[in-house]
Amino acid sequence: MLAVGNFHYIRKDFKAAYPSIFGVTPGQFRNQLKELAKYGKFVSQEDILNGIPKDEKAILISFDDGLKEQFKLAKPILDEMKIPFICFVNTSNFAEQKVSLVHQIHLLRSKIAPAELQKKIEKESTIQLTDEERNKAVNHYNYDEGEVARLKYLLNFRLGISELKKIINPLFEKYFDEYETATELYMREEQLAELWEQGSLGSHGHRHDPLGMLSQKQAKYDLEKSQEFFVSRFGEKAKTFSYPYGSFDACKNLSITLAETGFELAFSMERAVNIDPKENPFLLGRYDCNDLPGGKANIFQKENLFENPEYSKWHLYENGTSNQQ
Template sequence: MHSLLSVANSLLSGNKLSILIYHQVLEAFDPMRPYEVTAEVFDWHMALISRYFTPISLTDAAKYLEQGKLPDKAICVTFDDGYLNNLTVAQPILAKYKIPATVYVATAFTEGADMWNDRVLDLFNDAQLSSLIIEGESVTLGDWEKRNQLAAAQLMRLKYLPIDERLAGVQKLYDDNNLAEPTPRMMNAQQVKQLADCGVEIGGHTVNHPILKVLSPEQQFDEVSRCKAQLEQWTGKPVKHFAYPNGSYGKDLTDETVELVKKAGYETAVVTDWGTSSPGDDLLRLKRFTPWDSSAWKFHARLVKSRLTI
């Protein structure tokens, strides 16, 4: 089956680039993050793309796109946000299969504070807690399905608020429930440099991970340019690649945002809209996609299908 899919990929999807998007690679399954891959799953993902695709760096992908000719079955691996497990769990697996990768780092979360969304999820992740105070009311948590539904509602309530209001809303949840922060899960500046020294490309993901569209042009530019400067100082390497937070074109970013990212000096930028990229596409709006299937042949089939139809 894999061989047939590989042949179809070569014959029918030439000169296309797939970019896989990941966030965390967990040591073990987390019921509040069922969409995040474990080390076991990520290992067979990388084994599969190493055997049936051509993994390339994002820097090389940009060059090939500009030249008008990509390698057969070209694919890039990317990670958003800057989680510590990108270094401790994902990087050894990437090295095992000799796969290049890019990690986009939101720099405000390198000093011990977790991403706001992870702080919300962790409120619901303690199986010993049977209820939480949410917006002034005691809410029964129930099973993991109910906890995920409740957490999702809070994420949506807070996501599009201005940064200060969003963070204040998260802090209020902690204060109302008298709960301590969990162990930080993001890389610090030294660990970002360590990952860069392993050969992983470091990209920008803003400072505070805001929805850029809701900010003024001046605030947007500060977020994207300051992030770049910080990462270059930490790593001693040029930072050429960017990922838009949340990343849906039109909803989370605009043409003005794209121009500001270009002005800041980034050479490529990725969205979260599903698809592939071809020569002639805007390098500052590259699409991404990662199949979610739990079996290798379905994962392979969906990835090939995305290259044929999108």
């Protein structure tokens, strides 16, 4: 069995005018790793590619977005504790020195109050969430207040990419310098090279778009661009992938396209344990770090991580490989 924990921001503090992210400090990160070690064995990218026995209690540590703080603050702790991990990176951040739209939003939300930002969006767009979408928002962003969850859902899922860029890009340019921000926020290429050599690097797509919500042509183009980066820098394609946003809608109908572009494994954000990664390699479940033992909202307080957990099942639905046309 395989349980995967996913981390994003690792910072010494999270002070901001309007807190917009849920990260951990290095001390909290170390303590959570110690807690997780009680439940199973930490495994690497190579271990999972080679196969995890069903009776093994395996734990993978993963990071999304290729943030410099992950390399500077989390990697030394992992190296000291001899714990393998995977960093999934968006290749446009390095190939084009661009700040991903999702990070533009995070940065803007740290400076602009949610109500004010929502007013700016409504001024530029007539789209409003349905009752079903409002409920989806609260379920997906379960660590946020309702108003913030709905704002994030509107930004990340309801507005089209082109429309969202028209709204967010001018705002971002007003508050930030993109090149300086990208240089400060993301890892350097020599850091990526070190991770590649250690077998600790995977793809998070090229531009951090919700690929399952794009056309097949657009999704394939993004995956191909990401693989072009890996081949140009390291001479090989990346073997592992994590879906930007990770929701069911952002992951659907991509298994065949992922295989065609050279990937062997892909991780969603379905909160679930994987019985056998070989059975559903392109829809592996993954927990937010806050969900896991040692996290802020540990959902396993009364249970062992591997005793009667929720098992991944998204692959049983229409986005599974066997059901694609």
